[in-house]
Amino acid sequence: MTQKGLVTATHGRHAVVESQDGLRRLCHFRGKKNEVVVGDHVLWSTSEDAGIIEQVQKRTNLFYRSDELRTKSFAANIDQIVVLVASDPDFSEEQIVRALISANSQNIPAFVALNKSDLHVPFERAKEKLKHYPAMGYDVLPLTLTRDSAVNPEFTDRLKNKISFIMGPSGAGKSTLINRLVPNAQALTGEISKALQSGKHTTTATTLYWTDSQRTSALIDSPGFQEFGLNHIEPSQLADLMPDLKEYNTGCKFYNCTHLHEPGCVVRAQVESGLISTSRYKIYGQLFNQLSTSRY
Ligand SMILES: Nc1nc2c(ncn2[C@@H]2O[C@H](COP(=O)(O)OP(=O)(O)O)[C@@H](O)[C@H]2O)c(=O)[nH]1
Numbered sequence: 190m191t192q193k194g195l196v197t198a199t200h201g202r203h204a205v206v207e208s209q210d211g212l213r214r215l216c217h218f219r220g221k222k223n224e225v226v227v228g229d230h231v232l233w234s235t236s237e238d239a240g241i242i243e244q245v246q247k248r249t250n251l252f253y254r255s256d257e258l259r260t261k262s263f264a265a266n267i268d269q270i271v272v273l274v275a276s277d278p279d280f281s282e283e284q285i286v287r288a289l290i291s292a293n294s295q296n297i298p299a300f301v302a303l304n305k306s307d308l309h310v311p312f313e314r315a316k317e318k319l320k321h322y323p324a325m326g327y328d329v330l331p332l333t334l335t336r337d338s339a340v341n342p343e344f345t346d347r348l349k350n351k352i353s354f355i356m357g358p359s360g361a362g363k364s365t366l367i368n369r370l371v372p373n374a375q376a377l378t379g380e381i382s383k384a385l386q387s388g389k390h391t392t393t394a395t396t397l398y399w400t401d402s403q404r405t406s407a408l409i410d411s412p413g414f415q416e417f418g419l420n421h422i423e424p425s426q427l428a429d430l431m432p433d434l435k436e437y438n439t440g441c442k443f444y445n446c447t448h449l450h451e452p453g454c455v456v457r458a459q460v461e462s463g464l465i466s467t468s469r470y471k472i473y474g475q476l477f478n479q480l481s482t483s484r485y
């Protein structure tokens with residue numbers, strides 16, 4: 190008999206599947222290829238030692254990255270992406286831009302959470318670095334995750350009734366966030382690691398955690414985004430996927446303007462007037478060139 194289930198962790202050819210009663214079980218894939226990702230709704234059946242995943246149900250979305258050699262799926266059926274960075278260690282704006290472009294290309298809403306607001310001087314510097322983002326539609330919510338302060342209620346409100354994919358560089362506070370918001374997070378991580386026999390690799394396996402006992406809100410913890418490849422995106426699509434550039438994108442003299450060197454370019458004029466940030470424009474140019482050369 191087959192049952193419905195939700196994939197909550199994967200490692201190699203194994204997956205942890207949660208059935209509707211909330212129980213999590215180790216499952217194997219039936220096919221040759223490892224085709225399920227965290228967040229997938231599946232049909233599975235019981236066998237002697239572990240469940241067998243029979244079928245993956247249609248996805249509303251699949252969040253992935255792609256470099257020159259391969260595509261790596263992060264998660265499916267997610268409601269939003271939380272880009273978590275901190276005042277310290279300093280973060281790369283390019284990594285944030287890459288994550289937001291990718292989210293946008295897959296129509297997944299995203300916002301930024303800036304952690305470690307208790308570190309006042311670096312926090313102000315980091316906030317300054319992100320000052321252009323709210324105006325282009327990406328809120329930047331301040332956070333402090335240390336034990337002695339409550340988690341920003343505006344932040345926790347945004348997580349309600351959603352499946353949120355948390356991504357951010359190492360040291361930003363992803364594990365701290367999971368431990369603050371997920372009851373028994375550590376025990377759960379241990380169980381999953383034991384079931385998947387992934388041992389010390391568990392911290393690099395994507396995992397879904399419910400933050401409430403009714404299982405309505407979930408966080409998906411994933412490894413860092415150091416190598417966030419955008420090879421699934423055409424260079425000519427980039428400006429449309431950056432809301433600040435998109436706003437002026439259609440006013441250029443040439444319909445196929447790359448905004449890099451053409452005369453009559455409105456995007457470049459807005460960079461000069463200060464309406465588009467120079468750092469974002471510079472990152473746009475770098476990504477445009479990278480995607481143009483890696484393709485041919
Ligand atoms: N000062 C300060 N430190 C924090 C805060 N949140 C997390 N940390 C610390 O930052 C370090 C990295 O956090 P961790 O959760 O391991 O980051 P991860 O690599 O993203 O999982 C740890 O030493 C945390 O205790 C915060 O709000 N303020």
Ligand SMILES: [Mg+2]
Nearest residue numbers: 363364365392
């Ligand atoms: Mg961590």
Ligand SMILES: [Zn+2]
Nearest residue numbers: 441446448454
């Ligand atoms: Zn232009």
